[in-house]
Amino acid sequence: xxxxxxxxxxxxxxxxxxxxxxxxxxxxxxxxxxxxxxxxxxxxxxxxxxxxxxxxxxxxxxxxxxxxxxxxxxxxxxxxxxxxxxxxxxxxxxxxxxxxxxxxxxxxxxxxxxxxxxxxxxxxxxxxxxxx
Amino acid sequence: xxxxxxxxxxxxxxxxxxxxxxxxxxxxxxxxxxxxxxxxxxxxxxxxxxxxxxxxxxxxxxxxxxxxxxxxxxxxxxxxxxxxxxxxxxxxxxxxxxxxxxxxxxxxxxxxxxxxxxxxxxxxxxxxxxxxxxxxxxxxxxxxxxxxxxxxxxxxxxxxxxxxxxxxxxxxxxxxxxxxxxxxxxxxxxxxxxxxxxxxxxxxxxxxxxxxxxxxxxxxxxxxxxxxxxxxxxxxxxxxxxxxxxxxxxxxxxxxxxxxxxxxxxxxxxxxxxxxxxxxxxxxxxxxxxxxxxxxxxxxxxxxxxxxxxxxxxxxxxxxxxxxxxxxxxxxxxxxxxxxxxxxxxxxxxxxxxxxxxxxxxxxxxxxxxxxxxxxxxxxxxxxxxxxxxxxxxxxxxxxxxxxxxxxxxxxxxxxxxxxxxxxxxxxxxxxxxxxxxxxxxxxxxxxxxxxxxxxxxxxxxxxxxxxxxxxxxxxxxxxxxxxxxxxxxxxxxxxxxxxxxxxxxxxxxxxxxxxxxxxxxxxxxxxxxxxxxxxxxxxxxxxxxxxxxxxxxxxxxxxxxxxxxxxxxxxxxxxxxxxx
Numbered sequence: 069x070x071x072x073x074x075x076x077x078x079x080x081x082x083x084x085x086x087x088x089x090x091x092x093x094x095x096x097x098x099x100x101x102x103x104x105x106x107x108x109x110x111x112x113x114x115x116x117x118x119x120x121x122x123x124x125x126x127x128x129x130x131x132x133x134x135x136x137x138x139x140x141x142x143x144x145x146x147x148x149x150x151x152x153x154x155x156x157x158x159x160x161x162x163x164x165x166x167x168x169x170x171x172x173x174x175x176x177x178x179x180x181x182x183x184x185x186x187x188x189x190x191x192x193x194x195x196x197x198x199x200x
Numbered sequence: 201x202x203x204x205x206x207x208x209x210x211x212x213x214x215x216x217x218x219x220x221x222x223x224x225x226x227x228x229x230x231x232x233x234x235x236x237x238x239x240x241x242x243x244x245x246x247x248x249x250x251x252x253x254x255x256x257x258x259x260x261x262x263x264x265x266x267x268x269x270x271x272x273x274x275x276x277x278x279x280x281x282x283x284x285x286x287x288x289x290x291x292x293x294x295x296x297x298x299x300x301x302x303x304x305x306x307x308x309x310x311x312x313x314x315x316x317x318x319x320x321x322x323x324x325x326x327x328x329x330x331x332x333x334x335x336x337x338x339x340x341x342x343x344x345x346x347x348x349x350x351x352x353x354x355x356x357x358x359x360x361x362x363x364x365x366x367x368x369x370x371x372x373x374x375x376x377x378x379x380x381x382x383x384x385x386x387x388x389x390x391x392x393x394x395x396x397x398x399x400x401x402x403x404x405x406x407x408x409x410x411x412x413x414x415x416x417x418x419x420x421x422x423x424x425x426x427x428x429x430x431x432x433x434x435x436x437x438x439x440x441x442x443x444x445x446x447x448x449x450x451x452x453x454x455x456x457x458x459x460x461x462x463x464x465x466x467x468x469x470x471x472x473x474x475x476x477x478x479x480x481x482x483x484x485x486x487x488x489x490x491x492x493x494x495x496x497x498x499x500x501x502x503x504x505x506x507x508x509x510x511x512x513x514x515x516x517x518x519x520x521x522x523x524x525x526x527x528x529x530x531x532x533x534x535x536x537x538x539x540x541x542x543x544x545x546x547x548x549x550x551x552x553x554x555x556x557x558x559x560x561x562x563x564x565x566x567x568x569x570x571x572x573x574x575x576x577x578x579x580x581x582x583x584x585x586x587x588x589x590x591x592x593x594x595x596x597x598x599x600x601x602x603x604x605x606x607x608x609x610x611x612x613x614x615x616x617x618x619x620x621x622x623x624x625x626x627x628x629x630x631x632x633x634x635x636x637x638x639x640x641x642x643x644x645x646x647x648x649x650x651x652x653x654x655x656x657x658x659x660x661x662x663x664x665x666x667x668x669x670x671x672x673x674x675x676x677x678x679x680x681x682x683x684x685x686x687x688x689x690x691x692x693x694x695x696x697x698x699x700x701x702x703x704x705x706x707x708x709x710x711x712x713x714x715x716x717x718x719x720x721x722x723x724x725x726x727x728x729x730x731x732x733x734x735x736x737x738x739x740x741x742x743x744x745x746x747x748x749x750x751x752x753x754x755x756x757x758x759x760x761x762x763x764x765x766x767x768x769x770x771x772x773x774x775x776x777x778x779x780x781x
Contacts, residue, residue: 081476089483152471173471174478174601177486 076106077121103127137166207404215396223389250349250361265293278369410438426453606744613751620755634671646684654693658778673745678709686710702775713766
């Protein structure tokens, strides 16, 4: 079964780009155009991974991340943050808020795919090992 | 000269002049008063003698007269002699008892001739006193000042009272008294002068302080510290000037903040679309690679797949969106503008593997003339053109991104928010990585890039990424301004430049060199030596790199400096704190 990825970005170009890169890898892609939209979609949808842009109107990536972590059903959802250019402060904040990884724009498609695979694999492994 | 000094000197002169004037006025009027007083005293003495003489004559009391004459001599300073003589010249009483004539003495021989002068001569002769200054023939410089006063009994001139003062003694008294006056006046003048000078200094300081504050403020604001505020509360012209100045600084500050906000928002706004373009291009380049592989594999296996033939594969890749590859007929035309572009017959012509360079070497004639004028292109050639075009677009987006990053760094530096986190690091890998990064580019430009590192260099306190940025900027800069055939040398060694142990890095080139007058400004933003800029081919850079390098080095508590000789080359030096073993 194809793994499901929710991509959240307010820029249509990035949504499209990510879809173009990830669809050929066999993932099922859903998109959301801002933080609130993402939360709405998450209500009836359980993705295997969320790719989350930081800078968004209404509710930004950090906000979404926090909300997701507070939700019992979604708290283990792997999240990859998308930031513009490496900004250590932002990365640290993202990781503190519970994201699993971050990718800076611009990104190399191959690198993105590799990151996505790694995070998914790690999550799967975690799910398999029984919790102590 | 400082305003304070000028004002100080001016007011000191003013004080000196007025104190001097008042003092000399006091001195001369004091001197005059002294002479008058002396004269009055002498007059009083002789008048009193005459008065007493008159009383004694009336009472015929010679003893009283004698006593009084002696009293005068004793009590009045400078008196040499005092006596009373009868009109006939008989001395009735004298300070020198030897000279008193006997009571029954016959009248003197020639009383009629006894004028004052003669009498004095007479007296001198009689008393045997001879002053060295006394001159018999003239009375111009007498040793004595002689006063006489007639004594009348009724209408008859009964006697003459005479007192002689020693001129030398009088002069001595006067000069002593004058010296005393002079000392007193000088003392008062000195005290006044000191007070005056002190007040003059106070005034000079009071006037010059706001001017100094104003000038200090102006230079602060000139240096770019727009947060400086002048605190001059005075209502004078200077106070007005200061408030105008503050207003100006406030506006500059606003403008500066506006500029900073603008730069930062513009760069953020630029970065996102640029990153999108960049990623799209990367994706397309990847897709192209994939296509080539996909086509080559079946072909190598004996199949006949062509890159754009299997049109159904591409839309799936693109997730339903139109991609350039979907409508295969259109793209080559729009990309190259040439008419019949896709000619299936050509496809098999160039057997290829994944690497591009061999592709370009294939068929020298064709690849050398990749122009729209050529009527027929094979699918391979289009791929080559496209790949090349993509690479160019990519290169330009990278260049733009770099510029935007630099701009953002500069705005961060200005806002004091550049993130530099120094930690103990091994310096060699940092510098070696960067030199290796530039080696191919240097070789391409025909420049010899060498690297030399002192053995056992200590670790440094540095932020590896930021240091890489510094070295990139310096080496990139050297590459830009060094003509083909030149050399660039990167050296790292231990030095004791800034007091402590430092690791110094020197990047030397054999470039154009920087003129003396430009060296100081070379680290300013957007500063490039114009003549050099004009000599550089192609990408010229923005002139931000050195400003950033300087800021980074200084945030590491290091220093950066230049040594340069026009047409011989330039060496950039910078130091980093070494970690003590």
